[in-house]
Amino acid sequence: MRHRVAGRKLGRTTEHRIAMLRNMSSSLFQHERVRTTLAKAKELRPFAEKLVTLSKRESLHARRQVLRHIHDPKVVAKLFDSLSARFAQRPGGYTRILKLGPRRGDQAEMAIIELVGSETDAETPAKAKSTKKAKSTKKASRRKSPKARPAATRGAKGSKGDKEEDGSGEKKSKKSAKTATPRKRAAKPRSGASDAAPRKTKATKKKSGKA
Numbered sequence: 001m002r003h004r005v006a007g008r009k010l011g012r013t014t015e016h017r018i019a020m021l022r023n024m025s026s027s028l029f030q031h032e033r034v035r036t037t038l039a040k041a042k043e044l045r046p047f048a049e050k051l052v053t054l055s056k057r058e059s060l061h062a063r064r065q066v067l068r069h070i071h072d073p074k075v076v077a078k079l080f081d082s083l084s085a086r087f088a089q090r091p092g093g094y095t096r097i098l099k100l101g102p103r104r105g106d107q108a109e110m111a112i113i114e115l116v117g118s119e120t121d122a123e124t125p126a127k128a129k130s131t132k133k134a135k136s137t138k139k140a141s142r143r144k145s146p147k148a149r150p151a152a153t154r155g156a157k158g159s160k161g162d163k164e165e166d167g168s169g170e171k172k173s174k175k176s177a178k179t180a181t182p183r184k185r186a187a188k189p190r191s192g193a194s195d196a197a198p199r200k201t202k203a204t205k206k207k208s209g210k211a
Helices: 014-031 038-055 060-067 073-086 118-144 151-180 202-210
Strands: 033-037 095-102 109-115
Touching: 014 033, 014 038, 014 073, 014 109, 033 038, 038 060, 038 073, 038 095, 038 109, 060 073, 109 118
Parallel strands: none
Antiparallel strands: 033 109, 095 109
């Protein structure tokens, strides 16, 4: 029977489980929100809240105790500088767990664990993103809409087009004239026509016979 057995092993050894909780807590303090399974979120909650309680002491000994679990100095600085001030008047309950339902594939229950007050910080990036999207849509609409061209440029373009049409018409007329009047080839004299002897006709034959 499982009487007086607290905690979850999560299919890991003790060393592996503690290392996982340390990594997850550092990610939680850095991003203020972590998406994981429901069992891991419930195990992470007391581990992370104890570190927040230590950060509220603001002493060198407390900082060293936190550094024992969180090895990133930037995260420790954020925990002691900003997060401890946020939870100064709060006696506990620094995290919140939101259930997301079963995961597709193995049907594991998923959840989001976040720090209380992170929803207000998440609003400002959302507003910045919305303003950026609005600016990008305005720029896209400006690019798509055709700009009004001045009348002078239109007239100049029209005159150029007329000139081009005139030039093409002249070329076409020249081609038609060439096809209408083909060149007459000069009759070439046959080679050896002058040197050849005249052909003897029947009359010449009779005359030669009589003689």
